[in-house]
Amino acid sequence: MKKKTVIALSCLLLAFTPVVLCAEDDVMAKAQKIFKPIPKTPPALSNNPLTTAKVNLGKMLYFDPRLSASGLISCNTCHNIGTGGVDLQETSVGHGWQKGGRNAPTVFNAIFNIAQFWDGRALDLKEQAKGPPQAAIEMNTTPERLVATLKSMPGYVEAFKETFPQEEDPITFDTTAQAIEAFEATLLTPDAPFDTYLQGDSTALVKQEQEGLKLFMKKGCSSCHGGINMGGTGYFPFGVVEKPNSEITAGDTGRFKVTGVKSDEYVFKSPSLRNIAITPPYFHSGKVWSLREAVAIMGSSQLGISLTQDQTDKIVAFLKTTTGVQPRIEYPVLPAITEATPKPKLD
C-alpha cells in the first residue's frame, strides 16, 4: 500500500488524529495538484528522439569551446554543469569579455519550460542552442564557421555519421542543435526533498518547509511558479502589482522586444525555481544575490504583499527543498583538431 494512501486513510479513519495532520495532508494534496516531481529520465521529444549516440554527441558539443570563434567559450561556460547549470554571474560574460544583457538561466530541467530564453523567443532547446553561437557578445561565430570547424575533425565526422546515419550531410547547424538539445534533455535534478514529498512522503519536508510550501501556494507564488519546473509555464509582467525599481528591472522590456505588443512590456517567462538556492543571482538582471531579498521583492512586486520575516524565512526554507540530485557527467574527450580547423579568432 502506498504511503499516500496510508496517510489519506489515516485522516479518514482516525477521528482522533490531530487536525494538523489532516491539514498537512491537505497541503500535500494541493501541492500534488499544482506541482509534479522531476522524473529520473528525460521526456520523449516528439521532434528529436533521444538516442545514446545523440546524447553523447550532444555532450561533446556542449563542452566544446571550439563552437565559439575564440575557441574559449562553450555552452558549459555560462551553463556550468558543476554549479547548478548556471555561471553565478549577474549577466554572462562572452566573447572579448563582453557582458551580456541577461542572467543565464539554468540548463537543468530546462526541457520542461514552455519555451526558452527569458523572453521565450526560442520555441525549444534546439532553437535556443542556435542563439549563443551566433551572438556577437557570446560565442561570436557563424553557422558556417561552426560547421566547418566540426567537419575539420575526423572525430566529429564519425560521431555525426553514427548519430545521423540517415543524413547525407550529417554535420549541419541543425543536427548540432539537435544533439545539444538531446544532451540537455538529460540534465535533470530528481530526488529533491520536495520531489520525495510530492511522491507522498510527508516526512521529506520538516515543519518549517511545509509551512513555507503552504505559504507559497496560499500567497499566490505558485500561480506563476507551478508545474513540474515550478515556473517556465507562462509569461508574466515584472511586476504584476508594482514595478520593481529600475536597478532591478535594468530597463529591460522583456517579451515586448520579441512581440512588439505593448502589453508585453516588462513581461518575462517565469523562471523555474528548481535548485533556486544554488543558482544566484536572481531575476533577468541578476541584480539580487540574496534569495530572501528576491522572495521579498516578488511578494511586493507580483503579489502586492509585504511578507513578514517569518513568512519569508519559511518560503526560503521551502525553496531550498527543491535542490535535487545534480547530474553526474563524465567529461567528454573531445576530437582532435586538424590543420584544416579554423584557428581561434580572438578579436
Place this chain on the structure above:
Amino acid sequence: MKKKTVIALSCLLLAFTPVVLCAEDDVMAKAQKIFKPIPKTPPALSNNPLTTAKVNLGKMLYFDPRLSASGLISCNTCHNIGTGGVDLQETSVGHGWQKGGRNAPTVFNAIFNIAQFWDGRALDLKEQAKGPPQAAIEMNTTPERLVATLKSMPGYVEAFKETFPQEEDPITFDTTAQAIEAFEATLLTPDAPFDTYLQGDSTALVKQEQEGLKLFMKKGCSSCHGGINMGGTGYFPFGVVEKPNSEITAGDTGRFKVTGVKSDEYVFKSPSLRNIAITPPYFHSGKVWSLREAVAIMGSSQLGISLTQDQTDKIVAFLKTTTGVQPRIEYPVLPAITEATPKPKLD
C-alpha cells in the same frame, strides 16, 4: 616468458632470422633505455601523499572558476581535460580577455617533468598551481580572496576538513595547491601505442612509425625529449644550433628571466612530446600549428640538419603513437556559494 625475452632469444638462436628483425629489436632495446612507458597509476609524491579525498578535492578546485576573481576562469580553462590538457590557443587568454605570454603546456603527465612552466620557475605542480591564480592576466585573484572564497562555502569547508584532518586551519592557499597537485598527478595518458611498444610488443608500431622512432633517436631528438615524458627533463637553448626566426621565438628570453644568467638566454625546459599530435600549436610562443613544420624547425634549429620530407613524415608518424588513453573524469558537482562568497570581479 616475456615477449621481449622471446624476441631476444629469436635473434640469438635463429641464425637465419632476417637482419631487419634483429635491427628492429635493437631499436626497441635502445628505445627502452631512453624512454619509459607512462604508468597507469600516479607516482608517490614524497611531500604530498595522495589520498582519495585529496584527489577528489583537487578535482573540484581544478574545475572551479570561482578560484579566479571573475568567477569565469578555472585551471581547466587553459588546461582543458577534454582537449589534451591544453587550450589549443597560441597563448592563453585570461582575465579581461588578456593574452598571456606563453603557450599553455599540457597538464597531462606533467607530474613527470623536472619542474613546471616553460622556464621551470616552479619546482613542482604544487608551486605551479599557485602561479595562475595570482597572475593579473590569468585568474587575477589573491591568496586571501581565494581562501575567503573557499571558506565561504560549507561544501569546501567540509571537504578540506576531511582531506586535511590534522590541520587546525584546513583551508589555506597551500592546502589548495596541494589538492590541485594531487588531482593533476592522476592525469596520466597510459597505453599509447608507443607505451605498448616499450613494453615489448614490436607490433604496436607499424614500420613507418618504427623508422620514425629510429630517426628520432639517431638524429638526436631524444637527447632533449627522452625519459618517461619524452621531454621535461632539462633546459636547452632554443635553438642549439640556429636561433629560429623572431616570429617563432617572440623575443622571449626564457629561463634567463628566472636566473638572470646570460647563458640561460633563450633557454627553455624541453616540453613533453607525449600526446603532441593533439596539442597544437607548438613552442612556447604557440606560433606553429603544424606538427610537420615544428619537427622541421627542431631539425634545423636544434640539430642543424635539414630533414627530408620522408624523414619528417616518419618522425611525425612516430610522434602520433605517443597519444595515450585520455583521462576519464567525472565532472565535479561544486559547492554552492553563500551570501558571504566574494562576488565576481570582472574589471
